[in-house]
Amino acid sequence: MRILMVGAGGTGGAFGTYLHEAGREVTFLVRSERAERLRRDGLRFVSSGLDRTHPVNLLVRGEETAPFDLVVLAVKATALDSALDDIAPYVGPDTLILPILNGMAHLDLVEQRYPGRTLGGFVRIVATLDGDTVHQLTPLCGLTVGSLTEEPLPAAVVEALDVPGIDFAVRDDIRSALWEKWMFIAAAGVTTCLFRGPIGDIIDAGGLPHIHATVQELEAVAAHAGYPVSEAAQQASRAMLTEPGSEFTSSLYRDLVAGYRTEAEHLLGDLARRARELGSDTPLLDLALVQIRTVSRAVRPEA
Numbered sequence: 001m002r003i004l005m006v007g008a009g010g011t012g013g014a015f016g017t018y019l020h021e022a023g024r025e026v027t028f029l030v031r032s033e034r035a036e037r038l039r040r041d042g043l044r045f046v047s048s049g050l051d052r053t054h055p056v057n058l059l060v061r062g063e064e065t066a067p068f069d070l071v072v073l074a075v076k077a078t079a080l081d082s083a084l085d086d087i088a089p090y091v092g093p094d095t096l097i098l099p100i101l102n103g104m105a106h107l108d109l110v111e112q113r114y115p116g117r118t119l120g121g122f123v124r125i126v127a128t129l130d131g132d133t134v135h136q137l138t139p140l141c142g143l144t145v146g147s148l149t150e151e152p153l154p155a156a157v158v159e160a161l162d163v164p165g166i167d168f169a170v171r172d173d174i175r176s177a178l179w180e181k182w183m184f185i186a187a188a189g190v191t192t193c194l195f196r197g198p199i200g201d202i203i204d205a206g207g208l209p210h211i212h213a214t215v216q217e218l219e220a221v222a223a224h225a226g227y228p229v230s231e232a233a234q235q236a237s238r239a240m241l242t243e244p245g246s247e248f249t250s251s252l253y254r255d256l257v258a259g260y261r262t263e264a265e266h267l268l269g270d271l272a273r274r275a276r277e278l279g280s281d282t283p284l285l286d287l288a289l290v291q292i293r294t295v296s297r298a299v300r301p302e303a
């Protein structure tokens with residue numbers, strides 16, 4: 001199976017490297033400046049004390065090659081539109097597209113552009129791009145995939161993605177799983193952006209009741225949408241978001257304080273819009289959005 005990994009950042013670099021190391025036929029679609037450096041230096045990936053650099057197959061927008069069997073979208077939501085343009089020449093009639101972004105809004109966008117070929121999926125990893133080096137910061141490296149239609153997930157996809165280094169899972173109810181992951185990420189984003197710090201500091205400052213209220217508020221939206229968060233996922237969210245002393249922050253918060261473009265509209269704006277349509281009250285989510293939008297405008301007036 002020929003796999004196109006779109007983006008070689010935190011997620012694309014990590015998952016792409018594991019696939020490459022397992023002998024899968026992976027090509028990374030990257031932008032031209034990065035391609036130049038990767039062609040010269042190889043792709044460096046550091047995880048669990050292992051530091052390796054591999055020469056990898058690279059493709060830059062517009063370069064010609066045959067369509068791929070599987071396109072994995074590993075870009076931030078802010079780059080999704082251009083990535084969807086860029087993959088057009090590499091998507092054939094049988095190509096499947098697996099976005100691994102957080103959130104849900106991208107599923108409709110991919111489906112509109114390339115109907116009938118979208119798979120559901122998400123990752124659990126803490127990974128980042130430092131210079132040109134991809135770092136996996138904890139041992140956690142999960143990839144969960146499922147069919148969004150009545151058709152089962154093709155066996156060839158499972159075979160291609162189930163490789164050492166990746167804790168791979170298939171979910172028949174991938175939409176429910178996506179909602180669960182989304183509610184956790186959104187709750188982490190709302191709390192850390194609203195109170196502007198890591199979970200442990202928020203708790204020290206007396207914020208625990210507000211963290212509980214946020215998790216409850218967002219889980220209520222999922223329930224209204226018909227995707228109630230399972231008991232196990234509720235407990236896992238609370239364990240992570242209410243741990244005293246925790247240094248955990250969301251990538252939304254880290255991007256915001258660094259002055260980068262954030263996935264706020266994709267992760268929180270979309271959720272607030274759906275909540276309004278469902279008649280679900282989300283005062284904390286709404287406050288966080290106003291805060292993030294205000295800060296984003298102050299940092300980047302064009303936002």
Ligand SMILES: NC(=O)C1=CN([C@@H]2O[C@H](COP(=O)(O)OP(=O)(O)OC[C@H]3O[C@@H](n4cnc5c(N)ncnc54)[C@H](OP(=O)(O)O)[C@@H]3O)[C@@H](O)[C@H]2O)C=CC1
Nearest residue numbers: 007009010011029030031075076079083101102125126127
């Ligand atoms: N990092 C993590 O630990 C986790 C991330 N996620 C989610 O995964 C998604 C991806 O995040 P992450 O991997 O961290 O993001 P990164 O910013 O680390 O990586 C994205 C990469 O995509 C590249 N890119 C953007 N547009 C294109 C394009 N058109 N063609 C080729 N390459 C492109 C960027 O390159 P350039 O430098 O040229 O802009 C960048 O290197 C997000 O939705 C995030 O929320 C989910 C779980 C954990």
Ligand SMILES: CC(C)(CO)C(=O)C(=O)O
Nearest residue numbers: 102123124125126185251
């Ligand atoms: C929170 C974490 C690290 C694990 O679920 C994650 O996968 C994410 O940031 O999206």
